[in-house]
Amino acid sequence: VILPATLKRFKAPRGGGRLGGAGRAEVTIRDVAGHAGVAVGTVSNYLNGSAPLAEATARRVQRAIDALGYRVHLAARSLRSRRTQSVGLVLPNISNPFYAEVARAIEHALWDRGFQTLLCDSSQDAERERMHLEALESRRVDGILMIRTADWRLPRSRVLHPRVPIVFVDRSVDGMPSVTSDNRLGGELAARHLAQLGHRAIAILAGENAVGNVRERLDGFRAELARHGVTVAPRYLATGPQAIELGREVSRWVKARPRPTAVFATNDIVAIGAWRQLVGMGVRIPADLSLIGFDDIEMSNLSLPPLTTIRQDKAALGREATAVLLELLAGTAPRARPTLIPPSLVVRGSTGPPPASPRAGEEERR
Amino acid sequence: VILPATLKRFKAPRGGGRLGGAGRAEVTIRDVAGHAGVAVGTVSNYLNGSAPLAEATARRVQRAIDALGYRVHLAARSLRSRRTQSVGLVLPNISNPFYAEVARAIEHALWDRGFQTLLCDSSQDAERERMHLEALESRRVDGILMIRTADWRLPRSRVLHPRVPIVFVDRSVDGMPSVTSDNRLGGELAARHLAQLGHRAIAILAGENAVGNVRERLDGFRAELARHGVTVAPRYLATGPQAIELGREVSRWVKARPRPTAVFATNDIVAIGAWRQLVGMGVRIPADLSLIGFDDIEMSNLSLPPLTTIRQDKAALGREATAVLLELLAGTAPRARPTLIPPSLVVRGSTGPPPASPRAGEEERR
DNA sequence: TTGAAAGCGCTAACAC
DNA sequence: GTGTTAGCGCTTTCAA
Numbered sequence: 117v118i119l120p121a122t123l124k125r126f127k128a129p130r131g132g133g134r135l136g137g138a139g140r141a142e143v144t145i146r147d148v149a150g151h152a153g154v155a156v157g158t159v160s161n162y163l164n165g166s167a168p169l170a171e172a173t174a175r176r177v178q179r180a181i182d183a184l185g186y187r188v189h190l191a192a193r194s195l196r197s198r199r200t201q202s203v204g205l206v207l208p209n210i211s212n213p214f215y216a217e218v219a220r221a222i223e224h225a226l227w228d229r230g231f232q233t234l235l236c237d238s239s240q241d242a243e244r245e246r247m248h249l250e251a252l253e254s255r256r257v258d259g260i261l262m263i264r265t266a267d268w269r270l271p272r273s274r275v276l277h278p279r280v281p282i283v284f285v286d287r288s289v290d291g292m293p294s295v296t297s298d299n300r301l302g303g304e305l306a307a308r309h310l311a312q313l314g315h316r317a318i319a320i321l322a323g324e325n326a327v328g329n330v331r332e333r334l335d336g337f338r339a340e341l342a343r344h345g346v347t348v349a350p351r352y353l354a355t356g357p358q359a360i361e362l363g364r365e366v367s368r369w370v371k372a373r374p375r376p377t378a379v380f381a382t383n384d385i386v387a388i389g390a391w392r393q394l395v396g397m398g399v400r401i402p403a404d405l406s407l408i409g410f411d412d413i414e415m416s417n418l419s420l421p422p423l424t425t426i427r428q429d430k431a432a433l434g435r436e437a438t439a440v441l442l443e444l445l446a447g448t449a450p451r452a453r454p455t456l457i458p459p460s461l462v463v464r465g466s467t468g469p470p471p472a473s474p475r476a477g478e479e480e481r482r
Numbered sequence: 483v484i485l486p487a488t489l490k491r492f493k494a495p496r497g498g499g500r501l502g503g504a505g506r507a508e509v510t511i512r513d514v515a516g517h518a519g520v521a522v523g524t525v526s527n528y529l530n531g532s533a534p535l536a537e538a539t540a541r542r543v544q545r546a547i548d549a550l551g552y553r554v555h556l557a558a559r560s561l562r563s564r565r566t567q568s569v570g571l572v573l574p575n576i577s578n579p580f581y582a583e584v585a586r587a588i589e590h591a592l593w594d595r596g597f598q599t600l601l602c603d604s605s606q607d608a609e610r611e612r613m614h615l616e617a618l619e620s621r622r623v624d625g626i627l628m629i630r631t632a633d634w635r636l637p638r639s640r641v642l643h644p645r646v647p648i649v650f651v652d653r654s655v656d657g658m659p660s661v662t663s664d665n666r667l668g669g670e671l672a673a674r675h676l677a678q679l680g681h682r683a684i685a686i687l688a689g690e691n692a693v694g695n696v697r698e699r700l701d702g703f704r705a706e707l708a709r710h711g712v713t714v715a716p717r718y719l720a721t722g723p724q725a726i727e728l729g730r731e732v733s734r735w736v737k738a739r740p741r742p743t744a745v746f747a748t749n750d751i752v753a754i755g756a757w758r759q760l761v762g763m764g765v766r767i768p769a770d771l772s773l774i775g776f777d778d779i780e781m782s783n784l785s786l787p788p789l790t791t792i793r794q795d796k797a798a799l800g801r802e803a804t805a806v807l808l809e810l811l812a813g814t815a816p817r818a819r820p821t822l823i824p825p826s827l828v829v830r831g832s833t834g835p836p837p838a839s840p841r842a843g844e845e846e847r848r
Numbered sequence: 849t850t851g852a853a854a855g856c857g858c859t860a861a862c863a864c
Numbered sequence: 865g866t867g868t869t870a871g872c873g874c875t876t877t878c879a880a
Contacts, residue, residue: 142873233602234598236598536866557856563860
């Protein structure tokens with residue numbers, strides 16, 4: 117039976133004429149209820165499975181939904197339910213292949229759990245990042261996953277007492293939940309590989325020490341090297357932004373004497389830069405010089421020889437970060453301790469034993 | 483003066499105690515109004531600039547907003563205003579560097595115009611793509627930007643009569659607004675470059691003819707070549723998925739006689755695959771064989787020699803697609819005609835004149 | 849089980 | 865200029 121109150125708001129299906137998107141009036145849960153001859157609450161229950169329905173009723177409702185082309189209005193739902201089933205993903209640059217892979221894993225994990233992803237590209241700009249955070253709060257996202265930009269001198273209070281649960285990815289923040297690679301272990305893995313091959317004169321393309329990830333990789337690398345009785349001479353250390361240009365710095369070591377027999381780059385972009393420089397100078401890899409990178413981006417498998425590197429598990433990074441966030445949302449076990457994803461050594465063609473004579477390959481200077 | 487009706491709903495700031503995100507009660511426009519001693523409509527007007535306010539009032543409102551830490555509730559706003567200021571971006575794979583660059587441009591253009599981006603990675607899966615489309619409709623996004631997956635045998639009615647404006651990017655769909663590179667022109671550019679260098683025996687790593695973009699590139703390439711009196715022999719054509727593996731097919735031409743003097747790959751990934759194969763076989767680029775790609779992804783500038791390629795303007799693609807969508811939303815000039823972004827030739831190191839003798843480089847076979 | 853009604857926070861139309 | 869109010873479409877509580 118259709119009761120007065122239901123009838124009052126009942127809208128005829130007004131089908132047929134294709135009004136083209138914007139112009140079409142909204143089909144609401146009331147229309148569905150009217151069409152199926154049930155109350156709106158019943159339709160809502162059907163939609164959310166929040167109460168069992170008589171099978172016949174359920175069928176009628178579903179038929180009405182199909183007939184009317186009804187689609188739930190998520191904004192209305194979240195206004196009421198106080199959940200948006202959406203998560204903000206803030207990162208420095210989606211066209212950086214490393215972040216893109218993490219983002220992909222996150223989007224998938226989120227989608228599989230019924231969440232949509234709001235993509236926020238901060239362009240390494242702290243101010244833009246802050247504005248994105250605010251917009252996400254206004255959007256009332258259920259949570260935020262954030263790969264924060266490196267230059268972060270902003271008041272952290274904003275983010276330390278967020279209105280919305282936030283999990284940091286790839287870069288940790290003290291006292292906040294985070295999911296990162298075990299960078300120290302990665303550094304150790306690289307060092308062990310080189311040391312076991314017999315290298316003792318090792319150079320580092322280091323990136324900037326201010327970046328936590330870089331520092332950890334370096335610490336691990338040095339510590340493990342020390343265990344093998346090897347130290348990195350200060351002149352074998354190059355620092356600067358972790359970009360392709362830093363790789364060019366290898367050239368100074370090629371000309372140096374004694375020449376190092378191996379180079380560790382703290383990421384693959386830098387390693388690729390070094391590879392180009394070395395090949396361009398006629399240095400043979402790994403016969404004259406071994407080269408090891410960090411990250412394992414797709415590109416590192418494409419050089420010739422392909423790069424030996426420390427593989428970060430980007431899929432696991434994204435998956436775990438999502439899992440931690442959803443745990444936070446569910447209110448279970450507030451995991452404030454950082455989650456570490458173990459990296460692994462991928463031996464490809466760019467590393468080998470050091471040249472027989474420590475001076476090998478120097479003829480070309482004469 | 484605070485009137486009864488206003489008072490009735492007034493909530494004290496309940497500041498101080500930090501309840502930690504979820505637990506904190508919502509600060510609403512009413513709270514702001516109460517705190518500032520104005521009506522909610524006034525606050526709304528202030529927020530939206532929908533009516534001029536006395537300066538003193540405006541200041542009071544802003545102070546109340548700051549004091550209370552008010553943040554507009556976008557879901558509530560859009561429920562009323564029927565606009566969400568959000569756009570869905572559907573693409574096959576965000577970790578493909580080409581799509582990632584386009585996505586980045588889109589996110590930026592959208593953000594600059596006050597829209598947020600919902601990232602939907604379809605994983606090349608038509609079914610997943612369809613579900614994303616539905617979810618976006620439920621979310622009542624204002625519009626959709628879509629790089630559709632190639633294998634699309636699904637009923638197109640769904641997308642031909644969308645409830646929400648949709649603009650196709652990179653791949654066009656008949657009768658729908660789209661923004662793509664001028665792939666035909668790109669093919670012509672590549673052909674002209676090769677022809678002008680003097681190449682006449684040219685091979686193609688083609689990809690799949692079913693993909694419109696590939697076909698257009700090929701058509702343009704062949705047509706321009708024909709203008710120079712050159713035809714591509716059928717045995718100089720390799721087809722298959724546009725992946726790195728296709729590049730390996732060059733090896734059969736290296737061993738062929740007469741050997742082609744140049745190879746056109748319909749995208750850079752394939753070209754990189756070819757480059758690896760060639761370098762691995764000891765073929766000198768471009769001395770023995772010229773190689774030209776398509777796209778100009780970052781990687782193509784990193785090989786040695788760096789790849790000559792047809793550059794797609796990914797930033798323009800993203801920017802234009804956004805512009806077309808926003809025009810559609812504004813209801814101005816329904817641009818159903820596809821928008822074409824001109825690509826450009828980027829000459830780097832992988833192309834040069836053909837070897838002096840057409841048989842050059844063949845000794846290694848003996 | 850199902851139905852009715854009270855809002856969620858906001859905008860916009862209208863009255864002052 | 866400013867204040868009031870009626871919903872936007874939905875969930876949820878409470879009654880029946």
